[in-house]
Amino acid sequence: MAKKSATVFFCQSCGYESSKWMGQCPGCRQWNTFVEETVQTTSKGTGSKAPKEKREPSSLSGIEMQEEERMSTHIQELDRVLGGGIVPGSLILVGGDPGIGKSTLLLQMCKYLSDDGRKVLYISGEESLKQIKLRAVRIGEFTDHLLLLCETNLDLISETITRQRPEAVVIDSIQTMYHDEVSAAPGSVSQVREATGILLRLAKDMGIPIFIVGHVTKEGTVAGPRVLEHMVDTVLYFEGDRHASYRILRGVKNRFGSTNEIGVFEMRQNGLVEVANASEFMLSGRPQDASGSVVVCSMEGTRPILLEVQALVCKSSYGIPKRQATGTDFNRVGLLLAVLEKRVGLPMSNCDAYVNIAGGIRMLEPAIDLGIVLAVVSSFQNKPVDEKTVVFGEIGLSGEVRSVSMAEQRIAEAAKLGFTTCILPKASEETLRACGSIPKGIALKGVSSVQEAIKSI
Numbered sequence: 001m002a003k004k005s006a007t008v009f010f011c012q013s014c015g016y017e018s019s020k021w022m023g024q025c026p027g028c029r030q031w032n033t034f035v036e037e038t039v040q041t042t043s044k045g046t047g048s049k050a051p052k053e054k055r056e057p058s059s060l061s062g063i064e065m066q067e068e069e070r071m072s073t074h075i076q077e078l079d080r081v082l083g084g085g086i087v088p089g090s091l092i093l094v095g096g097d098p099g100i101g102k103s104t105l106l107l108q109m110c111k112y113l114s115d116d117g118r119k120v121l122y123i124s125g126e127e128s129l130k131q132i133k134l135r136a137v138r139i140g141e142f143t144d145h146l147l148l149l150c151e152t153n154l155d156l157i158s159e160t161i162t163r164q165r166p167e168a169v170v171i172d173s174i175q176t177m178y179h180d181e182v183s184a185a186p187g188s189v190s191q192v193r194e195a196t197g198i199l200l201r202l203a204k205d206m207g208i209p210i211f212i213v214g215h216v217t218k219e220g221t222v223a224g225p226r227v228l229e230h231m232v233d234t235v236l237y238f239e240g241d242r243h244a245s246y247r248i249l250r251g252v253k254n255r256f257g258s259t260n261e262i263g264v265f266e267m268r269q270n271g272l273v274e275v276a277n278a279s280e281f282m283l284s285g286r287p288q289d290a291s292g293s294v295v296v297c298s299m300e301g302t303r304p305i306l307l308e309v310q311a312l313v314c315k316s317s318y319g320i321p322k323r324q325a326t327g328t329d330f331n332r333v334g335l336l337l338a339v340l341e342k343r344v345g346l347p348m349s350n351c352d353a354y355v356n357i358a359g360g361i362r363m364l365e366p367a368i369d370l371g372i373v374l375a376v377v378s379s380f381q382n383k384p385v386d387e388k389t390v391v392f393g394e395i396g397l398s399g400e401v402r403s404v405s406m407a408e409q410r411i412a413e414a415a416k417l418g419f420t421t422c423i424l425p426k427a428s429e430e431t432l433r434a435c436g437s438i439p440k441g442i443a444l445k446g447v448s449s450v451q452e453a454i455k456s457i
Contacts, residue, residue, distance in 0.1 A: 010189040074112035083257015096238030114145035125176030173213040260301035279306035292379030296371030304413035308358040311375035327357025343399030366394040403427035
């Protein structure tokens, strides 16, 4: 069969294919995302085709299952985000900003797996062998079970994986890989989609877990078509300011576990170090007796994390007050300020308001609403909140404080760190007292409205 080239336009956002350029993608409705690529098409000839193997459909009762043991990475934070360890045959995408520590984390994972006697293959398309070794020397001693390969040709990579049959593979990164049959440049929509498809078939057929590193765009999404995230089993995002010491690993998609878990790491000279007590780490350096500072408790999956919410309220010098939110939803902050003005009577329309989640972490859970409101009131009145007080609760448009889930775990985390008072929704307090599951050493103050919460502090 003869091959001929054709020009096709692809959407960089969703991978939609079109024969002509369009300003708006019909698939994802994004503007100016079409790029021109040359692809090879195969014309039908008169030659005979090899017969394909027939596969009959199976019933659920006829499928035999066996409990497959997950592979531990010996990095507890990574195991938590993965859902308890690595599932054999899974394809895992790790994304993040440049320099955030993706390659360092995966190289540390390879070290621990190789220390267990597992054969691990690390394939890099961006660094030479000497550059990888320079980074590996910082992390520690490696065994001979870790194999390194610098290659970008997928045919050679597939042949190496088939021949070596490792127990885990790392591809760094997917944007540098290319296939000879695709004429587009590496990193294009066609190459990324084809490369991911080949690696997916390798992972499923051979039962080898494969980690692929993906670059991110300015919007914070993985570069390449959105279909890339649909093809893989798990999508992990490595977040945080690369100029700060902390890093957060967040699961966005996981077919084998929860997508609400996070892992907290600290970047040090010898690599990434797990932060076992994230609450204590986030509250370090908290100011004493400062107005506008309130400690809240948020849940990430099954993990409670204590955070400091800071607010600064000052009289506006312009006709339109300024609003700024860092680490939380800007629109949600505006809504809470409107509730304070309407239900409590605070003249927020004449004041500039700035809200910040200290430490640079981003939290969107509604349970931090009460903490944001009390921090704003504390700054407005210039009266500090007791440093041993922790708050949580969702606020409605009527000014009511609504109950939140997992109140017992939140209070237990606060009591463990030495907090003596907890302001929480009245409904949650009644449920805890009825169950008799209140930790010792912490007093509960149930509130049903914003006015009660302000009076309690």
